[in-house]
Amino acid sequence: MLEVRELSCVRDERVLFEDLSFTLSSGDLVQIEGPNGAGKTTLLRIIAGLGLAESGNVLWDGELVSKAREEFYGNLLFLGHSTGVKREMTAFENLAFYQRMHGEADEDSLWEALARVGLAGREDVPAAQLSAGQNRRVALARLWISQSKLWILDEPLTAIDKQGVKVLENLFQHHVNHGGMVLFTTHQDMFEGNSKLRRIRLGV
Numbered sequence: 001m002l003e004v005r006e007l008s009c010v011r012d013e014r015v016l017f018e019d020l021s022f023t024l025s026s027g028d029l030v031q032i033e034g035p036n037g038a039g040k041t042t043l044l045r046i047i048a049g050l051g052l053a054e055s056g057n058v059l060w061d062g063e064l065v066s067k068a069r070e071e072f073y074g075n076l077l078f079l080g081h082s083t084g085v086k087r088e089m090t091a092f093e094n095l096a097f098y099q100r101m102h103g104e105a106d107e108d109s110l111w112e113a114l115a116r117v118g119l120a121g122r123e124d125v126p127a128a129q130l131s132a133g134q135n136r137r138v139a140l141a142r143l144w145i146s147q148s149k150l151w152i153l154d155e156p157l158t159a160i161d162k163q164g165v166k167v168l169e170n171l172f173q174h175h176v177n178h179g180g181m182v183l184f185t186t187h188q189d190m191f192e193g194n195s196k197l198r199r200i201r202l203g204v
Ligand SMILES: Nc1ncnc2c1ncn2[C@@H]1O[C@H](COP(=O)(O)OP(=O)(O)OP(=O)(O)O)[C@@H](O)[C@H]1O
Pocket: 011, 012, 016, 034, 035, 036, 037, 038, 039, 040, 041, 042, 043
């Protein structure tokens, strides 16, 4: 379980959020929403340990994340604005590189993941020669091979077309149905009318 406890954050002398508390348990699908500059990215980065809050804590299974780093990072897939896709490497090499760092090598799963994100036939193209949306798809392919329970995804739909959004909705749903948790931001419509989605609004 992820527990955000009384987090407060100030940037540029502006309070982005104060005493913010919420939890994510297995099966939870949570969207952080709010206007540009509300603090969504800042919040996700703090939770992932990439930024500092003025006060408050983030806990994983009851332990401070700062003290349970191995358990937390072993269960976390974080995808931010900057995806870490290497331009000089092909789509396949990028995903293989990610897999080598995070788990057992399994080539078949890489081909399958790239096909799932619509990159079949483009696997051997260097990322530099792929479109913005295809580059984002290379990064998103990680979700198909991920063994992490908690997905924290900042604007995963950037540059993704309507068909891709549907595919991701199904994937998120599948992940939470199998005990995972997804915490994400998006400015696009996603999970419209889906009662499973919980929204937390910043900047109100
Ligand atoms: N490192 C930083 N130093 C100073 N100010 C920062 C820093 N990072 C973010 N900010 C400020 O914090 C505010 C929130 O930024 P953030 O990127 O979290 O917003 P957001 O809700 O994700 O916005 P968007 O919808 O545009 O992506 C902005 O006003 C931004 O200028």
